[in-house]
Amino acid sequence: MDQFYLDNAKLYQQLVGALDQPARPELNKSDIVTAARIRPMLEEDHAAGFPCAIYPTTTHTPGELQTVYLHDLHNHPRGRPVLKSSKHEVDRVYGETATTETIYADLVVELVAFARQGGIGTLFAYGQTGSGKTYTISQLQRLVAVSLTEEVVLAEQDIHVTIVDLAGNSAFDLLDSRKPISVWQDSAGDMQLAGAKECQVGSAVEMLSLIDQAATYRRTASTLRNDASSRSHSICRVRICNKHTTPDAPGGILFLVDLAGSEAARDVTSHGADRRRETKEINISLSVLKDCIRGKAQYTLLKSRGSERELRQLHIPSRHSTLTKVLKHVFDPWASRPCKTAVIACLNPSLADVVSSNNTLKYAKMLRAPA
Numbered sequence: 001m002d003q004f005y006l007d008n009a010k011l012y013q014q015l016v017g018a019l020d021q022p023a024r025p026e027l028n029k030s031d032i033v034t035a036a037r038i039r040p041m042l043e044e045d046h047a048a049g050f051p052c053a054i055y056p057t058t059t060h061t062p063g064e065l066q067t068v069y070l071h072d073l074h075n076h077p078r079g080r081p082v083l084k085s086s087k088h089e090v091d092r093v094y095g096e097t098a099t100t101e102t103i104y105a106d107l108v109v110e111l112v113a114f115a116r117q118g119g120i121g122t123l124f125a126y127g128q129t130g131s132g133k134t135y136t137i138s139q140l141q142r143l144v145a146v147s148l149t150e151e152v153v154l155a156e157q158d159i160h161v162t163i164v165d166l167a168g169n170s171a172f173d174l175l176d177s178r179k180p181i182s183v184w185q186d187s188a189g190d191m192q193l194a195g196a197k198e199c200q201v202g203s204a205v206e207m208l209s210l211i212d213q214a215a216t217y218r219r220t221a222s223t224l225r226n227d228a229s230s231r232s233h234s235i236c237r238v239r240i241c242n243k244h245t246t247p248d249a250p251g252g253i254l255f256l257v258d259l260a261g262s263e264a265a266r267d268v269t270s271h272g273a274d275r276r277r278e279t280k281e282i283n284i285s286l287s288v289l290k291d292c293i294r295g296k297a298q299y300t301l302l303k304s305r306g307s308e309r310e311l312r313q314l315h316i317p318s319r320h321s322t323l324t325k326v327l328k329h330v331f332d333p334w335a336s337r338p339c340k341t342a343v344i345a346c347l348n349p350s351l352a353d354v355v356s357s358n359n360t361l362k363y364a365k366m367l368r369a370p371a
């Protein structure tokens with residue numbers, strides 16, 4: 001397939017150049033905001049000879065959706081290859097020149113404010129390996145650290161940080177030398193990271209140093225698409241408690257989640273047995289995540305149709321993996337606490353990755369269904 005794309009790269013660029021690409025509006029009433037971030041073509045993408053396959057709209061009107069076009073090239077049984085284009089809509093699209101500061105202002109400032117008021121705010125990035133998840137989330141974590149440790153915040157609220165990573169069904173404390181911890185649900189239905197260290201921070205320097213410490217314990221390995229690929233899901237939980245409430249009051253929570261990247265089966269054939277098992281575990285947990293996204297979309301559909309009997313039978317399988325246990329509140333239509341989520345679908349722009357990018361955007365669409 002890769003050779004087919006390379007052989008037809010010029011024709012592909014002509015076909016895409018001849019397309020007209022308009023944008024379209026609609027309002028987001030959901031508690032989930034979806035965004036797509038397209039990372040720039042890297043030197044290795046250019047060196048491999050694949051053209052860019054993702055074309056975002058460049059204008060944005062507040063409250064309106066933005067569009068990403070993906071152009072794949074398909075072999076035609078008679079004659080020259082043809083373009084097969086798909087169109088995806090998300091709340092915001094960030095092209096290769098967009099800065100993380102812009103993403104922070106658009107998506108994360110509101111989540112931080114929401115968590116400060118006692119809600120559960122969640123930000124997660126997902127996408128194929130090498131698509132820019134760690135790049136995006138690690139920079140956003142730093143911006144969150146600076147904003148949550150401003151004097152005006154610390155005068156009113158205490159900030160507690162926990163950073164863990166999930167590999168398969170095991171969980172590890174990244175602030176305590178990868179000590180194993182367990183994830184369980186308490187009697188109030190909240191997920192607990194039992195045994196994980198929770199550090200109260202008194203300044204940006206302290207919080208940034210915890211983030212750096214956690215990054216050194218994160219499990220990484222080389223994949224075909226990324227030399228330093230994260231082979232675990234990293235979860236940074238920030239608990240925000242008002243100084244004048246009782247110590248055991250739940251407080252607001254902000255989750256900053258950098259998921260491990262999915263790898264296509266064709267890209268893992270050269271891995272050893274351990275790496276193949278690890279990839280399988282990652283793909284299983286991402287597949288349960290997709291099932292939960294589908295379950296939430298199904299709930300929204302049934303609710304809009306008023307199908308009470310089917311709603312009662314609906315099962316969202318958030319208990320089937322440690323990752324979805326931790327993120328249960330995102331998919332749980334019956335959650336007792338208010339939740340807001342921002343999801344960043346990270347995309348590799350190269351034509352070689354167009355199938356994975358298509359898949360990533362399909363799930364962003366499901367997540368966005370209005371509640």
Ligand SMILES: Nc1ncnc2c1ncn2[C@@H]1O[C@H](COP(=O)(O)OP(=O)(O)OP(=O)(O)O)[C@@H](O)[C@H]1O
Nearest residue numbers: 039128129130131132133134135226229230260261
């Ligand atoms: N917006 C961007 N601007 C410039 N470089 C970027 C951007 N996003 C990602 N990159 C670069 O792309 C490479 C892959 O990014 P990153 O490691 O964040 O991917 P990932 O999705 O976290 O991958 P994995 O799932 O394998 O961990 C890195 O070299 C990173 O610096």
